Amino acid sequence: MPAPSAPDVLLIGGGIMSAHLGTMLKRLDPRLAIHVYEAADELARESSDGWNNAGTGHAGLCELNYTPPPATPGAPVDVTKAIEIFARFEQSRQFWSYAVTHGLAPRPADFIRAVPHLSFVRGAAQIAFLRARHAALSAHPFFRTMEFTADPAVIRQWTPLLIDGRADEPLAATKIDAGTDVNFGELSRQLLTWLGAQENCRVVTGQRVTHLRRTAADWELSVRDTATGESRPARARFVFIGAGGGTLPLLQSSGLPVAHGLAAFPIAGQWLVCENPAVVARHFAKVYGPPPPDSGALGGPHLDVRHLHGQRVLLFGPFATWTTQFLHRTGRLTDLPASLRPANLATLLRTGLHNRVLVRFLVQQALQSMDTRLRALRVFYPEADSADWRLVDAGIRVQALKKSDAGRLSFGTEVVTAPDGSLAALLGASPGASVAASIALQIIQTCFPENLRTTAGHARLKAMIPTFDLDLASPAATADHARRSAQIDAVLHLSPA
């Protein structure tokens, strides 16, 4: 039977977010006709592509920006955010294990691996902070297996690159073996391939949505074929704008009040990459350092082992750089100027003024030489040889700026929805792909509540995400954590390194 031309659900963008929402909706209600329109010639080659992000399964294990140092030295470290991120990542793991078991993502070894997550600090103040962070986290069932050491010999056993050739100085690290490296691009492609093969579903590339308009009955979209340049209309009852950096312009074109005054602030990234097998073989971890003092909530640099397209490589970064493009592959330098409106200019300017230190940091980052980048790398890997490293582009984070933020930048992700639940859009970039299942869940709960009211619907979602209806930090959700987590590890073939 040919797929209907006016589906129930139309997903804009073939990245990790549409992949999760589309597959979860189809499993929740198998009758739904779902179409995915992707502008590029391939699926998931923007932010979700393996090279364009760090592939960290963000679970609050090693990222120091989720546990800010206390204002008063010696006070307990607030680990609320780390616990929340862990619980949300666990929902992704639950869904991925369901997806593997049910053939939605049949090849887990191609998209997820167990990789120890380390935090690494230097100097007395940072060591005291890391010790206090470890004490607070390891008291919680999620982080019980986290180890702390201030002994360089132990850190050397964990990963020798951090220690060899280093002058004597105070150091400390934490390690937890239950970390992951995820190829979100590969995962997206597996999920979308499954979706595209289902009855009444289509996943098409080379189709750019250029405009959307609310009609009395549904949404009407203009879709341009990028090969022929021809535009044609499409209609849908529900639209998800999962277009990554391309989301804001589409939201602006929707005319929804929520888009009024929204501005966008793109930050491109770059990595140092090492493919020398002799070096790569000596590092099997993701090692996160403290965020630089002026970097706001951007996060710290990290030295990561990655598994990309059958190859093991090391990445160091990200280094921020300035751009006016919203998309890495199909974006244009005019993206930022074209997004400016009288209603959002003040928001953008106020954010710039409010974040002068961050703007200066970004300018410094963009202007730095290869030598400066290598110096930053040698803080982690003192013996790094410049001949082993080259600079490559990463993805672009497009942070949405709201008038109501009064210039504050949070770098979070936010789901916005139309008041009648007929449209949802995802803004922002962090913690990003790792919490894709929890973001899809949030959209389903807001825009498809009727599907969850039935016993069958509730049971279907419970099968996909067993903790979906629990308070994630509650004893009920944490009590069974170890058993549930071990089951997921077995399905995803994750055994600690």
Ligand SMILES: Cc1cc2nc3c(=O)[nH]c(=O)nc-3n(C[C@H](O)[C@H](O)[C@H](O)COP(=O)(O)OP(=O)(O)OC[C@H]3O[C@@H](n4cnc5c(N)ncnc54)[C@H](O)[C@@H]3O)c2cc1C
């Ligand atoms: C440097 C960097 C490091 C990161 N590290 C991590 C990490 O370690 N862990 C983590 O969890 N997250 C990380 N993230 C965030 C993560 O990559 C993103 O949150 C996630 O990939 C966003 O997925 P998405 O599906 O929303 O967008 P994307 O993957 O960008 O997909 C959007 C798709 O929409 C398409 N599109 C755009 N406009 C249109 C249009 N008009 N019509 C049709 N299609 C359109 C694009 O071509 C693209 O394929 C990182 C991001 C960056 C930039």
